[in-house]
Amino acid sequence: MAIHPPEKRVWWNEPIEKDxxxxxxxxxxxxxxxxxxxxxxxxxxxxxxxxxxYRIDPAxxxxxxxxxxxxxxxxxxxxxxxxxxxxxxxxxxxxxxxxWEWWPVLELEKGRSYxxxxxxxxxxxxxxxxxxxxxxQVHPGIEHVxxxxxxxxxxxSVVCNEFCGIGxxxxxxxxxxxxxxxxxxxKPQ
Amino acid sequence: xxxATAETGVIGGIxxxxxxxxASGLKIDLAAQRLIKANAVAAIVxxxxxxxxxxxxxxxxxxAVHLLPADMFYLVLxxxxxDVLLLWxxxxxxxxxxxxxxxxxxxxxxxxxxxxxxxxxxxxxxxLTNVTVLQGQSSVMFxxxxxxxxxxxxYLGLILFAVGALLGCLVFLGTLVIAKEEKTYEGSIPxxxxxxxxxxxxxxxxxxxxxxxLIPTWLWSIGYISEINTVMYKLVxxxxxxxxxxxxxxxxxxIWYAIIAILLGAKPLSEKVSRTAFFLYILFLxxxxxxxxxxxxxVSAEWRVFNTSYFMYMAVLGSMIHGMTVPGAIEAAQxxxxxxRGAFEWLRKxxxxxxxxxxxxLSLVMFGFLGGISGVxxxxxxxxxxxxxxxxxxxxxxATVVAGTTLxxxxxxxxxxxxxxxxxxxxxxxxxxxxxxFGIGVxxxxxxxxxxxxxxxARRHWDVAFSDATLSFAYPAAAFLxxxxxGLSAVMAAIxxxxxxxxxxxxxxxGKPVDASNIVESLGPMPQRQVGDAVSxxxxxxxxxxxxxxxxxxxxxxxxxxxxFVNWKYLSQLWPMG
Ligand code: HEM
Ligand SMILES: [Cu+2]
Ligand SMILES: [Cu+2]
Numbered sequence: 201m202a203i204h205p206p207e208k209r210v211w212w213n214e215p216i217e218k219d220x221x222x223x224x225x226x227x228x229x230x231x232x233x234x235x236x237x238x239x240x241x242x243x244x245x246x247x248x249x250x251x252x253x254y255r256i257d258p259a260x261x262x263x264x265x266x267x268x269x270x271x272x273x274x275x276x277x278x279x280x281x282x283x284x285x286x287x288x289x290x291x292x293x294x295x296x297x298x299x300w301e302w303w304p305v306l307e308l309e310k311g312r313s314y315x316x317x318x319x320x321x322x323x324x325x326x327x328x329x330x331x332x333x334x335x336x337q338v339h340p341g342i343e344h345v346x347x348x349x350x351x352x353x354x355x356x357s358v359v360c361n362e363f364c365g366i367g368x369x370x371x372x373x374x375x376x377x378x379x380x381x382x383x384x385x386x387k388p389q
Numbered sequence: 390x391x392x393a394t395a396e397t398g399v400i401g402g403i404x405x406x407x408x409x410x411x412a413s414g415l416k417i418d419l420a421a422q423r424l425i426k427a428n429a430v431a432a433i434v435x436x437x438x439x440x441x442x443x444x445x446x447x448x449x450x451x452x453a454v455h456l457l458p459a460d461m462f463y464l465v466l467x468x469x470x471x472d473v474l475l476l477w478x479x480x481x482x483x484x485x486x487x488x489x490x491x492x493x494x495x496x497x498x499x500x501x502x503x504x505x506x507x508x509x510x511x512x513x514x515x516x517l518t519n520v521t522v523l524q525g526q527s528s529v530m531f532x533x534x535x536x537x538x539x540x541x542x543x544y545l546g547l548i549l550f551a552v553g554a555l556l557g558c559l560v561f562l563g564t565l566v567i568a569k570e571e572k573t574y575e576g577s578i579p580x581x582x583x584x585x586x587x588x589x590x591x592x593x594x595x596x597x598x599x600x601x602x603l604i605p606t607w608l609w610s611i612g613y614i615s616e617i618n619t620v621m622y623k624l625v626x627x628x629x630x631x632x633x634x635x636x637x638x639x640x641x642x643x644i645w646y647a648i649i650a651i652l653l654g655a656k657p658l659s660e661k662v663s664r665t666a667f668f669l670y671i672l673f674l675x676x677x678x679x680x681x682x683x684x685x686x687x688v689s690a691e692w693r694v695f696n697t698s699y700f701m702y703m704a705v706l707g708s709m710i711h712g713m714t715v716p717g718a719i720e721a722a723q724x725x726x727x728x729x730r731g732a733f734e735w736l737r738k739x740x741x742x743x744x745x746x747x748x749x750x751l752s753l754v755m756f757g758f759l760g761g762i763s764g765v766x767x768x769x770x771x772x773x774x775x776x777x778x779x780x781x782x783x784x785x786x787x788a789t790v791v792a793g794t795t796l797x798x799x800x801x802x803x804x805x806x807x808x809x810x811x812x813x814x815x816x817x818x819x820x821x822x823x824x825x826x827f828g829i830g831v832x833x834x835x836x837x838x839x840x841x842x843x844x845x846x847a848r849r850h851w852d853v854a855f856s857d858a859t860l861s862f863a864y865p866a867a868a869f870l871x872x873x874x875x876g877l878s879a880v881m882a883a884i885x886x887x888x889x890x891x892x893x894x895x896x897x898x899x900g901k902p903v904d905a906s907n908i909v910e911s912l913g914p915m916p917q918r919q920v921g922d923a924v925s926x927x928x929x930x931x932x933x934x935x936x937x938x939x940x941x942x943x944x945x946x947x948x949x950x951x952x953x954f955v956n957w958k959y960l961s962q963l964w965p966m967g
Contacts, residue, residue: 201579201650201654201655201656202579202580202581202646202647202649202650202655202656202657202663202718203413203493203579203580203581203646203647203650203651204579204650205574205575205576205577205578205579206576206577206579206580206660207656208660209575209576209577211576211577211660211661212660212661214659214660214661216659216661216662217658217659219934219935219939220658220659220662220713220714220717223709223710223713223942224662224706224710226946227705227706227709227710228706230702230709230946230949230950231698231702231703231705231706232702234698234702234765234769234953235694235698235702237769237957238694238697238698238769238770238771239694241770241771241957242690242694245771245960245961246961246965246966246967247771247774247960247961247963247964247965247966247967248690248771248966248967249683249684249690249770249771249774249966249967250966250967251687251688251689251690253686253687277860278859278860279859280859282859282860301859305860313965318686322536323536323537324534324536324537324619326777326778326847328778328779328845328847330845330862330864331844331845331864331865332963332964333775333779333845333963334774334775334963334964334966335684335774335775335776335777335778335779336684336686336774336777337684337685337686337777337778338686339619339620339685339686340536340619341619342619342620342686342687343686344686344687346966346967347966347967348964348965348966349964349965349966350964351964351965357860357862359845359847359850359855359862360847361777361778361779361847361848361849361850362534362778363463363529363530363537363849363850364537365537366459366460366463366528368463368849368850368851369459369850369851369852369855369857369858370852370855370857370858370859371858372855372858372859372860372861372862373860374860
């Protein structure tokens with residue numbers, strides 16, 4: 201019994217039942233399949249996390265995001281008047297996180313790829329794009345550059361899903377996706 | 390009273406007092422017995438407190454009830470994680486270590502004073518951290534990711550607690566050495582002790598990682614260090630946090646083997662296979678930290694793929710092996726006991742009215758089907774993008790550490806009551822229902838949190854309606870439904886948990902004493918042996934085949950493969966990114 205020492209002193213020479221071996225082989229092969237699936241997806245799949253990341257001083261990131269926003273601002277939105285930036289399709293876009301907002305709001309074109317720069321000015325935050333359900337951790341001091349291609353139009357929300365203090369559940373940002381070529385400055389929500 | 394025989398043994402110049410266990414004939418060191426009791430009692434007290442916090446959290450997330458205000462919610466959630474994941478689990482594991490060494494090896498416990506010192510440190514540290522959290526200012530969640538900072542005593546308490554646990558591990562190892570030197574057993578250590586040894590080795594690794602990260606973080610909180618690298622913190626913190634889940638798995642798998650051995654006379658199908666499966670945990674556990682860095686900036690893809698899979702799923706292989714050998718051992722034993730009809734008579738005629746058995750079996754099934762499958766899916770590098778930090782994560786680990794570990798610990802407690810506390814379970818008919826209530830409640834919590842997570846709902850989040858946000862948003866209506874069902878399941882789990890606590894406390898205080906005359910009935914209902922004791926030396930030696938186990942394993946495997954690929958399909962529909 202399992203609560204007593206093995207009955208045969210030399211237990212390591214006991215033969216293993218065939219059916220047990222079959223299961224072990226199946227489980228082992230399944231592990232290889234699952235391992236291979238991740239490698240395969242890096243080659244053929246279109247949803248992989250970018251590994252482009254740079255150390256950055258939060259103050260520098262803030263400046264860059266402000267400059268970006270100023271350059272491409274098309275309107276304001278929400279009760280606090282958050283600027284909405286509509287950058288040219290295919291370019292660099294910036295979104296910063298701080299207690300407790302995602303800033304600015306972005307307006308992107310469907311089917312075009314953007315280089316999204318994410319970083320935090322203070323604590324860690326969680327970029328959670330809803331209802332698409334893309335979730336990426338955002339750290340202070342690290343600029344993460346993600347190439348993203350929206351495939352549907354509409355209004356999407358960025359929720360914070362890393363606990364960041366008492367205002368955590370009020371931290372919501374926004375990304376609009378519009379048809380390519382539609383007029384900038386579209387209807388405010 | 391309950392002492393069948395008391396004797397004073399003078400072994401190695403040190404006096405140890407023993408009693409003889411009327412069930413097994415083993416000598417039980419009374420010092421070990423006292424320590425097992427103290428640790429088990431402390432564990433259950435923290436389970437009661439932490440479980441109550443869990444219920445409050447679940448009732449707050451149920452939007453129609455929304456029990457706590459935001460600041461209390463985050464405070465209580467921090468306390469919940471600490472009290473159940475650290476205190477309940479680790480105190481109970483200390484009891485398991487002392488049981489698997491001193492009791493099963495028929496040996497005196499090494500250095501009981503050190504073990505008591507460990508206990509006091511764990512208790513003091515646990516209380517310090519709890520008090521600090523309850524005072525506010527330290528609602529940082531049990532993970533305390535910097536730059537979020539808690540009061541220094543929060544970290545100090547955790548460090549003291551870890552040092553205490555380390556002492557317990559050393560006492561366990563010392564006892565193994567003494568048992569070997571004094572030849573208190575023949576041949577190799579029992580499989581259950583081997584499982585406990587696995588847990589202990591991994592625990593030492595995790596405590597070392599904990600020290601490496603918590604000591605600098607504590608110094609940072611009192612101002613000696615100016616900055617903590619946020620990614621490095623996660624890497625090292627989770628080398629403690631995730632690897633310690635492998636401690637839990639080793640401990641509860643060892644308990645599965647122990648329970649079926651005691652109740653059914655089950656033997657491992659093959660010592661070699663089961664021990665190798667434990668050994669795989671030791672070899673590959675330290676890689677699991679990667680599970681928490683899958684969507685972090687600045688980590689290479691190769692590193693993630695290699696580590697998140699524990700080097701090609703070798704630790705998962707270990708669990709899948711136990712997932713077959715444990716039901717296989719039950720089936721073989723039951724067939725030996727005479728339940729040979731069809732594929733499943735062995736299972737139907739199992740002692741379902743014995744809470745130790747039903748708890749163990751529910752733990753096995755839910756750990757495998759809910760916890761195991763969801764864990765592998767969640768830990769798949771790219772799929773994690775859809776699930777990271779959503780409620781899917783707590784959904785997954787309530788299936789592993791609550792339905793799996795906690796339920797297994799509850800189950801074995803029904804055997805520790807007669808064997809160690811020498812008390813009968815006071816309300817056997819109530820106890821019979823307890824594992825089902827708790828188990829089904831927890832299955833609900835796990836499934837509904839996973840459901841809400843699949844719909845995108847964030848974990849550790851007070852307001853799914855975002856009523857105070859400047860930009861409006863709300864999760865889909867189905868998510869609100871999931872959270873309501875989660876709340877209802879939580880009520881059921883809490884009732885099951887409270888029942889456990891009440892039954893154990895009442896049994897310890899007022900249960901009927903156990904001695905040689907009633908020890909066997911005190912272990913609860915057991916299958917009636919229809920044939921005499923079998924003489925075969927392996928679980929399935931000779932002509933016994935295990936059709937029921939093959940069917941169970943095939944169903945499991947099919948569910949696993951389907952669910953795994955369905956998630957890849959979902960992923961392929963996400964916005965392309967790279
Ligand atoms: C009645 C029993 C329990 C209920 C109703 C319950 C419920 C919950 C809920 C609703 C959450 C919060 C999810 C969130 O908002 O992020 C949670 C978190 C958690 N639970 Fe439980 N739970 C129970 C028992 C346990 C047990 C026994 C353990 C460990 C052995 C455990 C470990 C945890 C941990 C580690 C967290 C994460 C805390 C964090 O995110 O910081 N729970 N639980
Ligand atoms: Cu945030
Ligand atoms: Cu947050």
